Amino acid sequence: MLLLLFFLLLPSQVLSLNQEGLYLQRVKLGFDDPDGALADWSERDDTPCNWTGIRCDSSTPPSVISVDLSSANVAGPFPTIICRLRNLAFLSLYNNSINSSLPVEISACRNLRDLNLAQNYLVGPIPASLAEIPTLRSLDLSGNNFSGDIPESFGRFQRLEVLSLVENLLNGPFPLFLGNISTLRQLNLSYNPFTPSPIPPDLGNLTNLEVIWLTQCNLEGQIPDSVGRLKRLTDLDLALNNLVGRIPESITELSSVVQVELYNNSLSGNLPRGMSKMTALRRFDASTNRLEGPIPDELCSLPLESLNLYENNFEGTVPASIALSPNLYELRLFSNRLTGELPKDLGKNSPLMLIDVSENQLSGEIPANLCEKGLLEELLLIQNSFSGKIPESLGQCRSLNRVRLLNNKLSGEVPAAFWGLPRVSLFELAGNSFSGGIPKTISGASNLSVLLISNNQFTGNIPEEVGSLNNLVEFYAGDNRLNGPLPSTLVHLTELITLDLHNNQLSGQLPLGIRSMKKLNELNLSNNRLAGEIPEDLGTLPVLNYLDLSGNLFSGEIPLELQNLKLNRFNLSNNRLSGDIPPLYAKDAYRGSFLGNPGLCKDLAGLCPTKTEVKRQGFVWLLRSIFILAALVLVVGVAWFLWKYRNYKKEKNGVDKSKWTLTSFHKLGFSEYEILDCLDEDNVIGSGASGKVYKAVLSNGETVAVKKLWGASKKRDDSGDVENGRMADGGFEAEVETLGKIRHKNIVKLWCSCTTRDCKLLVYEYMPNGSLGDLLHSSKGGLLDWPIRYKIAVDAAEGLSYLHHDCVPPIVHRDVKSNNILLDGEFGARVADFGVAKVVDMVGKGPKSMSVIAGSCGYIAPEYAYTLRVNEKSDIYSFGVVLLELVTGRLPVDPEFGEKDLVKWVCTTMDQKGVEHVLDPKLDLCFKEEICKVLNIGLLCSSSLPINRPSMRRVVKMLQEVGAENKPKAGKKDGKLSPYYYGDSTDLGSVV
Template identity: 40%
Template sequence: MAVATIFRQVFHFLSFLCLLSITFSDELQTLLSIKTAFRDSNTRIFDSWEPNTPLCNFSGITCDSNGFVKEIELFNQNLTGLLPLSSFCQLKSLESLSLGKNYLHGPVTEDLNKCFSLKYLDLGINFFSGSFPDISSINGLVYFLMDRSGFSGTFSWNSLRNMTNLQVLSLWDNPFDRTQFPTVILNLTKLNGLYLSNCSIEGNIPDEIGNLVELTELVLSENYLIGEIPRTITKLTKLCELELYFNELTGELPPGFGNLTSLEDFDASRNHLHGNLSEIRFLNKLKSLQLFQNQFSGEVPPELGDFKYLVDLSLYTNKLTGPLPQKLGSWADFIFIDVSENFFTGPIPPDMCKKGTMVAVLMLQNNFTGEIPDAYANCMTLIRFRVGKNRLSGQVPGGIWGLPKAELIDVAKNDLEGPITSDIGKAKSLAQLLLAYNRLNGELPSEISKASSLVSIDLSFNKFLGKIPEEIGELKQLTSLQIQGNAFSGSIPDSLGSCHSINDVNMAKNMLSGSIPPSLGSLPALNFLNLSRNQLSGPIPGTLSSLRLNLLDLSENRLTGQIPDSLLTEANNSSFTGNLGLCNEKIRGFWQCSQQSGVSGHLWMALFCLAFATIAMLASLVAFCYLKKKRQNIGERSLKEDSWDLKPFHVLTFTMDEILDSIKQENLIGKGGSGNVYRVVVGNGKELAVKHIRYTDDRRKIGSSTCILNKRGTKCMEFEAEVQTLSSIRHVNVVKLYCSISGEDSNLLVYEYMPCGSLWDRLHSCNELELDWETRYDIALGAAKGLEYLHHGCDGPVIHRDVKSSNILLDEELKPRIADFGLAKIVQANSMKESTQIIAGTHGYIAPEYAYTNKVNEKSDLYSFGVVLMELVTGKRPIELEFGEDKNIVDWVSGNLKTKESVVRMVDPAIPEVYRESAIKVLKIAILCTARLPTLRPTMRNVVQMVEEAQPRELVRVIE
């Protein structure tokens, strides 16, 4: 009997071992099938997953005490492919599955419910699609992480009902369908981390939020929450982090809010909160306080000056008054302060950089008084120093000019005096120097040329004097030079012609003399040139004719000679007034150049003497020009003699020879910074536009891009950018690039021809053509669709970076095409947040984030397009004198939103009243696009939808 019993026990044991062996074998095969599912992943995590290796030794695998798979840790392993849920859920002991921060895509199916033993599930930061399934069966979850995973549609909040052990729920950044605050969550009383930002939750925050007393982190930001912050939130005394920003919350901070004494991070910015900040005085563990863009009033509690841990304070755009605590930021490793756009008074706290960690001081547009504290001259970590638009006085401490990491120094619109010291040469990172409207004086030091990162200099309306340093031409990244309203004297440096990135030069209202340097005509990006109200003499250089200027003002000088006819198409008559020696047959009020009576006797005597003395030289010059012209014509006729390489991007109905034969003077229709443009008619009658970029054997600038040129292999970044961008684009609202033709010394780009020019021409230039609102609306919608395709319809977002009305071309039916992609950038798929620091764009269209980061992305295109919409609605240019100094169309529109009547007055009077409603809707879209903060701007996809909804009623009736 005993033997039989022992036999049975041995039998059962052997059976168990056999079953166990089969189970282990099954789990091994399951893991190997998972490896196969991720075979296309660029990862080394699976190198140890081999059949002869014990599965518990696999990388990322943890087994339980019985040797079964308990945890799979594959976080941030570059996994790609579909999620093999059926395989994962075959592991019956699996309690933890971590697949976050990978490149997984496709749907997540209801097979997930078979993983019923899971306690930890992380699918966050992936690229899944569709809705997330009901997972009610996994009711033992303790940690559920699904943030930024790409899910959409309706989320089954009720599937969380029985997850009573849940401690962390993270669903942020998933575009679910809009829903009221999910009350099922309010019963999950063990929660200590709740992250629901950007989950499309609307309505009020329920009073029952106070039931979740174990919460240490509550994140409800970027939703559609309304109403007041409930008083019951003060029961959550364990809270360390409370994020409510970017909602529509109203009211005051609830009484008792100061009970949340464990708070370290509090962000309720971008709401409509008001009242005072008295409750904040009790929160002495705060590290970060973000309450910007609300309507708070009253004084900052003085207790903030004693907060020992505070390192980050943002209170900008409120109605706060009184002084800031003078000990503010002096205790901890203070990093950042932004209290701009309030009504603060008193001195700037002196010790915010006491620990040597300060990165940004932003105190714009207040009523601060006194001097800039000397301590900031030694703040070597400082990147942004902005104290403009205050009432500061005294001298700027010399060391501030030379802060080695400073990218932006803004002290404009104060009452500061004294010079810019030679320390400026140490500012190797400085991109923007904004000093306008002070009493700064002295000469501009030549050491400014050593600040080689400078992009924008604004010294306007100060008391600077002396010569403009010749060394200024060494600033190769400079895009804007504003020195108007000073006492600069001497000549304009010829070296300025070396600043090939510059697009805006304003030297008006100085004492400059001598001639206008012809080198200014070699600035390919120059859009705005104002040299008015000086003492400049001599002729207007013919080289200026090659520029594509949106504004030219040479008035009130001592210029002589003929006004080049080519400049008359780019500026109105007032650009030349006040120059008694100028002549032109086409402008009323000027002498005709053929009439001797139009020129003074002294001038004719001087001209006669000069002519007699230089007759031989002129004869030689004529001969030289004749020979040069002859050579050019021969060169144009003999383009075919060079070696050419044609790359077609569409089916071509013309030959390369037809293009090459047509590159000649009589077909020239335009000149730009990157080359000449020709109108070509091929044999079948089709019209084409050909951009001809000719190079020489040297290194120079073309447009805003560096071109390295040589006989063996010409390389131009701008040419390559335009070809790369346009060759892959197929859209009715983007100009079509038929082919590129590359030669040894030049390149040709062959586009479809746009017979009606640009939107700028039709709205603003001498070719101005009255556009009815229906046409303007069609242009707005078509251009929006073109940009939408660039941002959302390509393999990776294409950032245009120079959206403006002159880059929106019109066909014979006035249908728009986005054009000029010389500055475009394709964002790589593996870097969706990528931006570029190459300064690009045109003054008046450039997004304000340049002032903060010098970076652009898709949101920068949105801002520029918003300016175009404002042009269409108002009929005005981006920069007009009526807007005031330092103001543009965005400022002008923002300042006229006070009443309904003032809004209506902004609409172009040429637009009939029946269409005013539609025009105002488009203007509202423009305002959204030009929001100061990039995150507040819509996407181009949203813009297209909004423009479609703004369709004029008359058009709707016709369609119906």
């Protein structure tokens, strides 16, 4: 019996793993597998066919034909032994951490048809031996760090249909020989820093091509006529290059094309005639070029879904045929020279979701059918000459979430239902001639966060229902005719940051309970008829730094509690106030804040003369006059001595006024002599890698910051910033070249430069709150609550977005960090320090090797570990670290992290302990959802793979959408967005 049992058990014990399974076991041993994705790859099995990611054929014995370890989170070198699987036809290691070079032995995979190694860390050249795989049909190496040339052997592929090398570091010439791969259906080479090259005309030989994606490949010259031979093409993307000249007429022969992307080039001339033949065209984007002439009617008559022609020189009217497109959901025509009226039936026949025709010369009435299908989300008509009333039909458009009608000639009463649309978050009617009142129906706008109705003719009371707008953050209604008392419910707006109601006819007293508005930062009620006493509660508002109550009828004494505020703007002039001025404000610097109040003590130094003193002054006036002459002689002598001494001191410090040259970039109210007089060690407010920074208070009351650059010696600042290349001459030229020509509300303003042979000065606007890094990581970090940190994040993102997307050519900052984000008096953020900035023309359209390292420890993108190549993606990584600083309150490099930096510490801690352990304990957890969303954006920006990092324009959009319930429809790729999102980098009034 025992013998029988032995023989029954014997077969299962002697079974062993077949040879292919042994090969795969060696693959497993070569990988680091932290998630246990290969846990079921057991040597106890007789065959690997049931293992995760393995598929076998139906032969006997079965043979492995597919290995798919996509997103398995494995790491290690490429497993060359896998090519010993003789029938392997499919291999995917997509989205892992394969971190070696690709060996030439990969050609041993003789039966491979599909090879996907995208989104890894592969480096070095692409092996030429890949072309020796005779069966290869699909090759995807996107999102790696391959460099050098595309091998010339690739022109000899026999069956290749898909070639994708997107987002690598390929920097050779654009390959001409690819025109020999006649079987090719998809050619995806986008986001590689090729040597500036033309588009090879031989690409027209690839008559099987369906997709050609060459975005940001450093292409130059004209689009060749041969592109018209690609009859099967469905997607043509040549965006973000240096292409010039006209769009060739042959493009109209692409009868199968669905999507054409030509944005961000320098194309010019008219759109080609004959576009009516492109009957399959759904998306056409030729924005940000130099195209001109009228928009062709034959283009607009196509069944378009998306039409983007913004930032060109198009003129004439918007073709009426665009209203007939049955699928149109997106129409962006902003920043052109279009005139006339919008088609009256626009939106009647199409599912319109977004229309942006801002900054044109359009006129007439707003079409009543824009929201006929009930899908319209964004209505942007800024800076035109639209007139008439807002159509009543728009009051029923419950899908709207952004309304911007700034600076038009619209008039009449706004429909009551339009005020109460439930999804609108931004409602802007400023700069028109609207009349009537704010109706009670505004209570229905439950999602409203920004209400901008300034500079109109609105009348009547502000309704109590405004107090029910719990999400309201900004309320601007200045320069209207509003009257009556302030609603008592205003104090319920606990999220309100800005309340600006200046230049109206409001009366009554300030409402009780204002202390509940803890986030109020700006309160402007000037030039109204408000009366009563100024409430003491104003002094309890923790972040209020702008207070203007001038031009009213306030009476009584100024509350001493106002001394608790840190005010950058303070004006109580032209009221009926009396009594003593609080000691903190009894200074000459605040004199203008109290003018026009006859009852206030005139001596701002707090030395108000008594009646006895006044009488004594009458007796001694003659005695004083006797000493005047002697005192005058003494004063003149002392002044002469001080003047001589100061000249000697300035010459000793290298500040000889007669040898300085001033170059201004704005209209100045001061001279170089005033600046030079302030270069005293007592005025030093900072010292870093670039030089010393002085605070200069000028005679006109203005305060500026003056940077005196070091000499040409190399320096390293105390924070460990590596800036070997930022010497005086290079940093000065980069700063002047960059800041001297750009204007943006979130870029620090460079007033002027002063130069002499041995010294260079840069004069900036003064930032009272210093740098984000100094404030965030000091004992004052508690002052930065979450709303302020979020505002700083959006401001800084918009500044960088302006540099990357709206400057021509784009600018790479190269040293984004919290210490280079300065904060004004209202905690508005400005990007500063452009000493190592480069324009894209200087560094190429893609990454280019820098001769020196620029950046700061903890902020440098990981691709610096193996290359000095830098582009906009490097800035985005650094900005991601700044977002993580704002969320965690931690330094980018901290001894507590060990060998990790902040990015790795956040990822590790979240995985091991949860998100609560990375959030700054100073932050109020009632904002946890928003904080976590910003944390995710920061992690996305600081992705180790550049291809995974979003553009700065997308970052701005994501930050603006934090907390929003409804988000705009996302496109296939990250294209250029309208600049007319609230607070965006090219918001009207922000760019000079």
